[in-house]
Amino acid sequence: MNFSRRDFIKTAGITLGALTLPSWVYSAEAETFSAIEVDKNKLADIALSTAKKLGASYADIRINRYRLESIQTRERQVQNVQRGQNFGFGVRVLVKGTWGFAASPNVNEEEVRRATAEAIEIAKANSVFQKKPTQLVPAPSVTTSWKSSFVKDPFDVPVNDKIQFLLKLNEAALAVKGVSFINSSMAWVNEQKFLATSDGSRIEQYLIRGNPTFNVTAIDRASGDFQTRSSLIEARSAGFEFIEQIDWTAEAKQAAEEAVMKLKAKPVEPGKYDLILQPSHLFLTIHESVGHPTELDRALLWEANYAGTSFLTPDKTGKLQFGSKIVNFVADRTQPAGLATVGYDDEGVKAQRWHLVKDGTFVDWQTTRDLAPLIGEKASYGCLHADSWGSVPFPRMPNVSLEPAKENVSADDLIGGVEKGIMIFGRGSYSIDQQRYNFQFGGQTFWEIKNGKIVGMLKDVAYQSRTTDFWGACDGLGGQATYQLPGTFNDGKGEPSQSNAVSHGCPVGRFRNINVLNTAAQTQS
């Protein structure tokens, strides 16, 4: 079914006059769900004028449509193919310095009025007990549209092509002797977001992201042992070219061979090792130990009841030695293919790039319009996000990435400088405390290094460290050629809990003298 120009005008609204219609709106596939039958700008006018009339000092409305597709297979069969769509709106109001929010899937004028009044009622009820009113830094008014970077819209690709891709991948793994099972899946998300704020902004955004993945199991039935190996290729913001441009079959075959190898791998001897961490693993360590502690809402105790606080506090800004001098972290919502890359955040602040850690020193925070004033800042870095029209937008992580070395350093160069070490690929078990200090990470495959050379495979490896000790022990980073941008599709935070997709670019890294434990031996009570 085609998305006609008439439908688009109804959707985007003719009051957008100055907006140049982006080309994607003509080609975007859209089913005849009633999602396309509303005049968003008219509804926004109603919400914002109602909120103002009822006493809001600020208001915004998001009218969003989400399309989802997922396919699950195991071995030679398809377990499920699912498509879904979800449409609704959420109104956020600030009354006497207190937030109120209401949301509904009934996207019509009467319901927008009702929900706006409900949000006001909630804000007013709570404001009676509010001692410190919330304040917002300003954001320039803008009317625009933005589209994430992709070539081939996955929702236009026939389902059968996706099924055949997964079954072929499964065959490649099952062809390896010793492999018993494989589960594979593919998930695609399309967000069509509309935001109107009482500051005058009207923003349309269209985002695509994908998460193809698999997990191979090898079983030694005689001993009862089993080992798994998951894909080392992580989710990204991309279209179906993500599938076409990578040799997934080779990755599945390698995964299968490594799952079988793990059954016979040498259990690690606990102790101190130098670690060579590949980007497929290091990105999650960055996420947990750098991404989360630099969220200002955590440092200000807003997440104290759930996700936790941070060992970083505002008085440490510009002073705390976070890592060694070669460690530089950038927050970046503009990075192509980044899962947290947007044009604008969910309160109309333009995407930006800034340093969180510079030359090893912690220098800045992730902020929103209500967080920035609390540390004396005059502008937000644009980190507000909601995972649905029905969720309250709140501070979420941008892509947080480790800059590569300026020199052309390879993984072999780093391995060459290791006498006793382990190289780790892939995400495994990960756990970190509520202030982001003490962590323990596993991986998918572990390779023993002796005197500058890989000598064999290890299993049951996890390393444990403290954030600043760990980044302080980083004495080598790969160059741009080793840089990758892996990401995670579902990062939970907040109450009610919300899910965020975020990427963490990084080169291969070397970390000296890190505590390694054997997860199989450690569990004996």
Next chain:
Amino acid sequence: MLLTEQEAKTITDKILSLVKTGDATVNVSSDKLSHLRFAHNGFLTSGQRIGRSANITIWIDGKRGSSSTNDLDDASLKTMVEQAEQIARLAPADREYLPTLGAQKYQPVNGYVEATANLSPTARAKAIGNILAEFEKSGVIGAGFHQARAQAGASATKNGNFNFERSSVVSLSTTTRTQDGSSSGFFFRSHFDINRLDTMRIARAAIRKTLDGRNARTIAPGVYTVILEPQAVADLLGGLTFGFDARNAEEGRSPYSAPNNKTRLGEKIFDERISVLSDPWNAELPGSQSAQGGLPAQKIYLVKNGKLENLIYSRFWAKQRTVEPTPGPVNTILETSEKPSTMEEMISSTKRGLIISRFWYIRSTDPRTASLTGLTRDGVWFVENGKIQYPVKNFRFNQSIIQMLAPGNVEMIGASERVGSSEGGGASLLPALKLKGFNFTSQSEAV
């Protein structure tokens, strides 16, 4: 707002009437969520959301397709059905397809209270305002989250089954910290009846833990005797019943697998006083009246008196093995066959050990042994010679839960109470446990 049984039936009938060929199962649901988040002794965000959705799975010649929408108008439902049919025509045959169930008879559960569904924002603001005042009075910095959710929905099949259910739940969690950030306490409870949730009790419990946790000392990690409060047990074992999958066990990839394609069924895996069960009609923890695939839920034991009594057979796997599919689980209950011990008895009988309030960031490290890593959070106390001596700083642990509950490691078991995992997930009915050994592997400075 919430669908009535008649409204739900009208919608499922309408959807099924659009299915031109093959078999189908449909679900329609509606919910209302009301929430308030507070931190630093002030209100943070608060709102209400109504939601609804429908989904359908269709099999045409054994080929399967699914689609969902949250637009319930006629055109959208028609599109949803067409999309599922389109996918089903493209998909390879679903080798696990079994015809959907015909009419079933369900024994209703009682887990819905109107007052929970219709919570007043003004009354909630007052209740939380009173808690904030209590925080101020006690000199602590408090954060927390209050939410109420009501759901109503139905499932129906092309072969004539229809099941309508309603449920409600309200919960409050609070975390309080000392002004200097050196001590923290947490308390969390939920109920389906808002009149049974004592908000001030929850706040005061968190405050007490915070004040009792001041001046924590550092002690070395290692294997300690532990007294796990129900919250800590919930963090480790919440939803335990859902991990007893028969297929995984028989395929050799579960802690309940045994060598040479066997399982541990019939083996004494836990202390002989422990039973693990699911009971849809439990008065404190009502579950769903419908189990997997729409089967009427029944009370089932996974572990009885320490012995692995049942594994969970899906309808498909049961057919493969020519056994009956398992009518559950729908909730998690762990109970003792003996008179439950009190916390006081656990403490007074401890020569040297630790009291643990809560665990956090728990992740699997080895699925073969159900081994987990994670950290203690919001209160650890050192016990010696039958008395609490002083609070201590947090630890990281690495521990197999199978070994933890194994014969010889469980010393005392408390009375089960309704408690939810603090990392999310629903409530379970779990006791405090005193365990002979629990493995702490490193220190954590986090508060």
